[in-house]
Amino acid sequence: MSEAPHGAPIKTPGQLIAAVIAAFAIPIVVIWLLAYYVNQSERSGAGTDGLADATVAQRIAPLAQVDVRNPNAPHVFKTGEEVFKAVCTTCHTPGAAGAPKFGNNADWAPRIAQGYAALLQSALHGKNAMPPRGGTSPDDYSDYEIARAVVYMADHSGASFPEPAAPAAGANAAQTAEPASAASAAQSPTASTGTVNDQAAAAIAALPSAPAPAAASPGADKAQAGKALYTQVCQACHAAGVLGAPKFGNKADWAPRLKDPMDVVYNYALHGKGNMPPKGGSNASDDDVKAAVDYMVNAAK
Template sequence: MSEAPHGAPIKTPGQLIAAVIAGFAIPVIVIALLAYYVDNSTRTGAGTDELSDAAVAQRIAPIAQLNLRAANAPHVYKTGEQVYQAVCSACHAAGAAGAPKFGNSGDWGPRISQGFDTLWHNALNGKNAMPPRGGTSPDDYSDYEIGLAVAYMANHGGAQFQDPPKPAAGAQGASAAAGASGTATAAAASGADASAAGAQAAAAMAALASAPQAATPAAGATQSADASQAGKALYQQVCQACHAAGVLNAPKFGDKEAWAPRLKDPMDVVYNYALHGKGAMPPKGGSNASDADVKAAVDYMVSAAK
């Protein structure tokens, strides 16, 4: 059986012309696309500054920075607006957790009628969902700077308060020392509970031996007085930043309904969440407290929710 002869793929002059054009055009298009890709890719050689001394120094710079200043240098206070933006705006900008909204005269009117001294005292010692000093410590912002922030917010709500008197030279160091020892006179004036609520965060752990016990231990638990005081101090220093107002879905302090689903688990499970973190809560609330103190803080909050 004979095989059929093979036919040529190009049979007409038109097909020949098309083949010749394709033979030249396709390689030219491929070369043009490759050149375009190479020209638009990220280059780290000549013609860029990514290997310059400044760029390299910026990439390898350490994260932590140390700023030194003379111990006797005059203290530079933050303005009321700066303190508001850094601390207070988290709640007051939107009126979260019942905070009077910034610039809302209706919210601020009843507060303004109480007078500046009362508002300043509440800001320093905390009230309702607002933690003392907005959750900061005297090392972060002085009483004077907190007062500036109070006047700044109140004046934008319709008040005409004067800024508090600026501390005399050297008073800042004395104020910090008083804060470290936990002897704030404003807190003492409001009684035992307000005093504990207004204990300065930086001195909370140093004042464990004298901190009052304000909660009854959970049923079936055997808390020593020292453990109860340590739990309360750690709560005031760390935990209340979220649990006082229920921030980020944290069960609010004293809210039985919010705590009920958590307390269905054994206490060992609840302790494990506090020690190792859960959801938005970092391990140990982001502190360096001991495991025993963290468990004591959990017991303190649980006892308040029963």
């Protein structure tokens, strides 16, 4: 038994020449195609944009920014919707701490029945868990802007209050006008017009000024002062845990906060932390704020 003879794939000189040429040509073509593909797309490596104009400008920009404004420029008032979204939505959208829900006619009906002036007074001076002006200050939003927010919420919840009249040019819109008697209001040119907007403006002017919080006497009970401030200011967020605030009496919520020394906890309450403004947006004394912190901490132990 003999094996079949094996034939070589290259049998002629021409085939040998073709094989040699192919051995050189094919790799060259492949390398050229790869180089062509790479050059068709721009790929920047890490750090290659470090000297770009935008990157350099951002890197050398100062930390503090100066916002130059013209004091003589006319003030642009926020709309009722803008004030609602910035301040009121925190409690009135979910109905936190007993606040009437936005758009819920049943919640707003008893409030609307009291009239526009009563609603505005509650918004400016606070009521139950709602702090005065929703925890803001007159420097943040004027009385006129607060009034627009009240009308915006009420009109979207079953009322038909007119848009408040804008303050006169040059008037101080940060605060309401001095309280005027009904007789003087009736004799004024504004009241004599009889328009709905003028009546709304008169209602704003007739509101009493918000009383300043009484300073605690040296012998006052700190626990009572803390409880009073919690009820007036802190309860708005801490009762329902609004915006991540630790709920009153909830040990699990307060445990991470109480890992820090009390001086740190006091500092958060006095100077603000996260969504909480300094002193909860109030003008209470430092001692009363600390007393309110102690009141909430003791309830969570």
